[in-house]
Amino acid sequence: MYEVVIVEDDPMVAMINKQYVTENKHFHVASVCRDGDAALAYLTANNVQLVILDVYMPKTTGIEVLRRIREKNLPLAVIMVTAANDSAAIEEAVRLGVVDYLIKPFSSARFQQALEKFLSRQDAFHDLEQFSQQHIDAMLNSGSSKTIEQLPKGIQDQTLETVHNFLERNPDTDFTGEEIADKVGLSRVTVRRYLNFLLEKGTISGNMNYETGGRPCMLYRINK
Template sequence: MIQVLIVEDDPMVAELNKRYLSQVEGFCLAGIAGNGAEALTFLENNVVDLILLDLYMPNIDGMKLLNSVRSACHEVDVIMVTAARDTRSIQQALRQGVVDYLIKPFEFERFSAALSDYKERTRLIDESEVLDQVEIDRQILAKSERAQGELPKGLDRETLALIFEHIKQSAAPFSTEEMAQQVGVSRVSLRKYLKFLASIGILEGKLTYRAVGRPIHLYKYTLKELAF
C-alpha cells in the first residue's frame, strides 16, 4: 500500500481529500498535517511515500515545505493540490519535482487519475531494472496522445464540437447535469468531455457548497477557442 500524507490547513478540504483517497485502490492514509511544521515532524517519525500538498498555508507554506523536504532528502513524492494557478507557482513546483499538479476545485475523476498514474509509475519502476523509451514516455513522463493533437481515448471530435457549441452559448456557469440535458448525452459521458476541456483551459471549474446536499461542481467558459 502506498502511504499518503495529506498536508492541508483547511479541515473541510482535508476531509474531502481523505474521502477521495479512500476510494482509490492501493493507497492508505498515513496521516493529516494541518501545517508545514506538523508535516515535517510527521515525516521524521513515519513512513510516507506520497504527500498531497497544499500551497497556501500559514508560516511554512507549501513551497517552503517542499524545499525543506528536498533539502532533508526525504524519499517521498509530492502531488501539489492547490488553488494556485499562476505560472510562477506551477514552475517552482515542477522544478522541485512534483509528480502532478491539481488545481482546486477538481473532480474525483482527476484526483483518481493522478493517483492511478502515480501508482502505475511506481509499480513500473519497482518491478523493472531498465526501461525502454516507449515505457518512459507513456508511463513515467505521461506523454499522451494529446501531444500529437489526438483526443484522449473514448472521446470523438463530433461530440466534442457539439458540446463546445453549447458551452459557447452558455452565459452563466453550468453543472454537468444541466449541460448534459442541453446536449442530449449522459452525465457520465459528458463528464469526460468537461474534464478534458478543463484540462486544456477551455473551462474553469468551481466547487460550490450548498446549504444542504453535496457540493456541486460548476463550469465556466474561459472564451478560449478549441484547437481540436
C-alpha cells in the same frame, strides 16, 4: 498499500481529500497535518510514500515544505493540491519534481487520475530492471511505462489510463460498465466509450452475463 499524508489547513478540504484518497484501495491516509511544520515533523519521523500538499498554509508554505523534503532526500512523492495557479508556484513545483499539480476546484475523477499516475510510476520502478528511452518518455509524459500512441478523437490519454489501470489492478474480477464508472469516478457514457476502445484493441475482453435475473449485461476484464 501506500501510506499518504494530507497537508491542508482547511478542515473541509482536508476531509474531501481524505475521502478521495480512501476511495482507492491502494492507499491509506496515515495522517492529516494542518501546517507545513507539523507535516515536516511527521514526514521525517514516519515512513510515507505520498504527500497531498497544499501551497498556501500558515507558518510554512507548501513550496517550502517541498523544498525541505528534497533537501532531506525523503523518499516520497508529492501531489500539489492548491488554488494557486500562478506560473511561479507551478514552475517551482514542477522543478522540484511533483507527480501532479491539481488546481482547486477539481473533480474526484481528476484526483483519481493523479493517484493512478503515482501508481503507474511506482509499478514501472518495481517491474522494470532497466529502462529504455521509450519507457522514460512514456512515464514522464503520461505517468505510465506503456508505449505512447496516437489516440483517436474523443479518447483522452489520462482518462484511458484511469480506466485501463483500474482493470489492470483487478485482473481476476469481472466488472460491469456501471461498476467501473462508479469506481473511477467517471460517467457511465464516458466509461462505455473507453471500454469499447479497449475492446477494439484487444486489451480487455467482454462477455455477456445472462444470469442477472433481469436484463443481461456485459462484464469486462483485462486480458492477461
